[in-house]
Amino acid sequence: MTAWIEEQLEEICVTLLCCFFRFLFYLFDIHDNPSRTSTLPENIEVFPLFHLPLLAREHVLSMMGPFELIDLSMTSSRAKRAVTVFSRTKPKLSVDINLSGNLDLSLSDNIGFYINGHDQSWVQLWITRHSRIGCERSASCIVERSENPLNDCLRRYKTIKEVLGYYINYMCVTSPNKSLTDWLRSQNSSISEITIFSTEEEDVNYFLKTIKVSGKINLYGNLYLTCNDFRLETPECLNHLAIYDSQFVNYEQLLRLKARTLALRRSILRNKDLNRFLKSWMSMESHLDLESFEIYFYADGALNEIMDLPNKMTVDSKSMEKMRKIDLSMTSSKARQSVTCFSRIKRRFWVTLSFVSDPIITIEGDKEVWSLVWTQNKLKMNQTPEDPHRIQTYSENPMKCCMKWCDEVFKGVVGRRINNICVWNSNKSMTDWLRSQQDSIEEMTIKDGYQEDVEYFLNRIRVLGTLEFLIKRLNHNVQLMIPEGAYRLYIKNSEFIEYEQFMEMNHPEMILLWVILTNQEINCFLKSWMACESHLNLKVLIIEGYGPEIVLDLPCEETIDPNILEKFKDYPFNFNAINGFNIKRSDGKMATLVTYYNGLRQVYTLCFLIQ
Numbered sequence: 001m002t003a004w005i006e007e008q009l010e011e012i013c014v015t016l017l018c019c020f021f022r023f024l025f026y027l028f029d030i031h032d033n034p035s036r037t038s039t040l041p042e043n044i045e046v047f048p049l050f051h052l053p054l055l056a057r058e059h060v061l062s063m064m065g066p067f068e069l070i071d072l073s074m075t076s077s078r079a080k081r082a083v084t085v086f087s088r089t090k091p092k093l094s095v096d097i098n099l100s101g102n103l104d105l106s107l108s109d110n111i112g113f114y115i116n117g118h119d120q121s122w123v124q125l126w127i128t129r130h131s132r133i134g135c136e137r138s139a140s141c142i143v144e145r146s147e148n149p150l151n152d153c154l155r156r157y158k159t160i161k162e163v164l165g166y167y168i169n170y171m172c173v174t175s176p177n178k179s180l181t182d183w184l185r186s187q188n189s190s191i192s193e194i195t196i197f198s199t200e201e202e203d204v205n206y207f208l209k210t211i212k213v214s215g216k217i218n219l220y221g222n223l224y225l226t227c228n229d230f231r232l233e234t235p236e237c238l239n240h241l242a243i244y245d246s247q248f249v250n251y252e253q254l255l256r257l258k259a260r261t262l263a264l265r266r267s268i269l270r271n272k273d274l275n276r277f278l279k280s281w282m283s284m285e286s287h288l289d290l291e292s293f294e295i296y297f298y299a300d301g302a303l304n305e306i307m308d309l310p311n312k313m314t315v316d317s318k319s320m321e322k323m324r325k326i327d328l329s330m331t332s333s334k335a336r337q338s339v340t341c342f343s344r345i346k347r348r349f350w351v352t353l354s355f356v357s358d359p360i361i362t363i364e365g366d367k368e369v370w371s372l373v374w375t376q377n378k379l380k381m382n383q384t385p386e387d388p389h390r391i392q393t394y395s396e397n398p399m400k401c402c403m404k405w406c407d408e409v410f411k412g413v414v415g416r417r418i419n420n421i422c423v424w425n426s427n428k429s430m431t432d433w434l435r436s437q438q439d440s441i442e443e444m445t446i447k448d449g450y451q452e453d454v455e456y457f458l459n460r461i462r463v464l465g466t467l468e469f470l471i472k473r474l475n476h477n478v479q480l481m482i483p484e485g486a487y488r489l490y491i492k493n494s495e496f497i498e499y500e501q502f503m504e505m506n507h508p509e510m511i512l513l514w515v516i517l518t519n520q521e522i523n524c525f526l527k528s529w530m531a532c533e534s535h536l537n538l539k540v541l542i543i544e545g546y547g548p549e550i551v552l553d554l555p556c557e558e559t560i561d562p563n564i565l566e567k568f569k570d571y572p573f574n575f576n577a578i579n580g581f582n583i584k585r586s587d588g589k590m591a592t593l594v595t596y597y598n599g600l601r602q603v604y605t606l607c608f609l610i611q
Contacts, residue, residue: 049079049082054531054532054586055531055586057082058086058532058586058587059586061082061083061086062587062588065120065122065139065140066093066115066122066160066164066166067122067124067139067140067142068139069083069086069087069163069164070083070159070160070163070164073159073163074159080163083163083164084162084163087163087164087165088165088536089532089536089587090587092164092165092166092167093115093116093117093164093166094115094116094166094167094168094169094170094192095113095114095115095116095157095160095166095167095168095169096113096114096116096168096169096170096171096172097112097113097153097157097168097170097171097172098110098111098112098113098114098171098172099111099150099153099171099172099173099174099180100172100173100174100195100197110125110126110127110143110149111125111126111149111150111153112124112125112126112149112153113153113156113157115160115166116169120140121140122139122140122141123140123141123142124141124142124143124144124153124156125142125143125144126143126144126145126146126149126152126153127143127144127145127146127149128145128146128147128149154183157187158187161187167188168184168187168188168191169191169192169193170191170192170193170194170195171184171191171193171194171195172194172195172197173194173195173196173197174197175196175197175200175203176196176203176204176206176207177200177203178203178206181203181206181207181210181211182210184211185210185211188211189212190211190212190213190214191211191212191213191214191215192213192214192215192216193213193215193216193217193218194207194211194213194216194217194218195218195220196217196218196219196220197220201231201232204219204232205231205232205233208232208233208234208235209233209235212235213238213239214239215239215240216239216240216241216242217238217240217241217242218242218244219232219241219242219243219244220244220245231253231256232248232249232253232256232257233256234256234257234258234259235258238258238259238260239259239260239261240259240260240261240263241257241259241261241262241263242263242265243263243264243265244265244266245265245266246264246265246266246267246268247266247267247268249264249267249268249269250268250269250273251269251273251276251277254269254273254277255277255280255286255287258287258289259289259290260289260290260291260292261291261292261293261294262290262292262293262294263293263294263295264294264295267295269295271305271306272305274295274306275305275306275307275308275309278306278307278309279309282309349363349364349365350363350364350419350420351363351364351417351418351419351420352364352418352419352420352421352422353402353406353418353420353421353422354421354422354423355399355402355421355422355423355424355430356422356423356424356447358373358374358375358376358377358398359373359374359398359399359401359402360372360373360374361402361405361406368389369389370389370390370391371389371390371391372390372391372393372405373390373391373392373393374393374394374395374398374399374401374402375392375393375394375395375398376394376395376396376398378394403433406418406437407437417437417438418434418437418438418441419441419442419443420441420442420443420444420445421434421441421443421444421445422445422447423445423446423447423449424446424447424448424449425446425447425448425449425450425453426444426446426449426453426454426456426457427453428453428456431453431456431457431460431461432460434461435460435461439461439462440461440462440463440464441461441462441463441464442463442464442465442466443463443465443466443467443468444457444461444463444466444467444468444469445466445468445469446468446469446470447470448470448472449469449470449471449472450471450472451471451480454469454471454480455480455481458480458481458482458483459483462483462485463485463486464485464486464487465486465487465488466486466487466488466490467486467488467489467490468490468491468492469490469491469492470491470492470493471493471496479496479498479501480496482501482505484506484507486507487507487508487509488507488508488509488510488511488540489505489507489509489510489511489512490510490511491511491512491513492513492514493513493514494512494513494514494515494516495514495515495516497512497515497516497517498516499517499518499521499524499525502517502521502525503525503528503534503535505535506534506535506536506537506538507537507538508537508538508539508540509538509539509540509541509572510538510540510541510542511540511541511542511572512541512542512543512544513544514544514545515543515544515545516545517543517545519550519551519553522543522550522606523552523553523554526552526554526583526593527554529583529585529591530554530555530583530584530585530586531585531586532585532586532587538608538610539609539610540572540608540609540610541606541607541608542572542573542605542606542607542608543605543606543608544598544603544604544605544606545603545604549595549597549604550595550604550606552581552593552595554583555583555584556581556582556583556593557581557582557583558579558580558581558582559579559580559581559582559592560578560579560580564580564582564592564611565577565578565579565580565592565594567609568580568594568607568609573594573607573609575596577594577596577607579594580592580593580594581593581594582611589610589611590610590611591608591609591610591611592608592609592611593606593607593608594606594607594609595607
């Protein structure tokens, strides 16, 4: 029955869509022929798009491509608002912009942009009035004539960004002057890759200073011809820099180029300069973040001169255990400096700080785990630890000693951040200390906290990964505000969360125990999700409560598909599902619901999983 209804709805939508396109084509015809009257004939079929139910409207819009959506948004303010709201629930596509085109050679060399989809792309190009290339207009390709292709391209992208929310992934530009750089900064705070054909020192340096490039910078142009003393100012933490005409890069300039991957073409560096560079890197004097270096040279026998290096320049710190490196750093200021420099270029470890009983710091590598414990129990000091990577230290004030060690040694020498903290209660002094170390943390667990202490922590520390807490002595008259940002939210007593607050929570994964939501409120939430009105980022939801059995009062389809039910065996569900119910969102996303009664805990549970 459900399949028949869907088929009928699809047939109606297709019919209405055809009428709509006929209406649009008529408008375009009027635009191209101003002599024609703007009054619609009596027999034209008007498409009632905004009178359709939400599901039907979403179905019609989902059949349109980016250019069709933009054209629709320009018909009225109501249409623009509808397309903008619709686009918020869709994946954001990337845009590649070419602003260095040769306007008279070939189609691919012209100024324009490319929208990259998963299995389809769309292109819009601008040509000059005298170009030999003809105009074109289709659902996936638009070629237009323009007196000013650059301005038209930037204006068109601004509309796409405003309505569809697409971002610039790659840009190719002849000369990124200040106005163009400022425009790009107003659209994107960062860009994945940029190719620059420029010979102006000021323009290139201003661009690199203003725009954060997360991926690769390709730099072309004979920079040495326009400036005998060209100085390229690269930002810190640059990922990839490729200079295709690096004749301006001398040895001093090479030492200033900071990038993880560095490629130099047409270099003028001498063999002894490259030899000095390698020795500088081996002695940790420069390029501590360098991972790959590529340079072209042609002289015969150059490799022998370049590789005239000692076999061993520094202590092999790699073979030392983590804790022993820290002990070494405390022997002298020279040793401290050596270990600090070494730690800058090593990959990060996962660091957990636990204040549940004895303070303990755990450092996890790929294969090894090290731990350092402070304790007041002298009996523990007499016991030999079974783990050779576990160090126990006696202290009259374990908490204070642990924090002092983190301040002076762990962060100062090893340079690591704390990734995970587990405490019984995050009091204000502990929160202030952690805030002095860092403003965010990947995971936080509060076993049994007071409401004011938990609220104080949430207002000062951003949790990026998992936030788990239980509040004792809960004050039901005061609402606890839960900030966004954490990927997984795990609340062990959610009695304070009412329906209005729950509808505002937008974490991708939520586990809520002891909830007080009613059957009607749960069904209202599910219907809101199906209509794309709330919880657009939700992927996993577990609701556990002591109320009556949860009854689904909404369109759904029962499923016993083992491929779907198998997923409920894993964390965070951890149970064997016999059957479930599939519900469909208006944008096509499918979710599976499973309800069951936990006899051991005597609670009803609703599990929600996006497929």
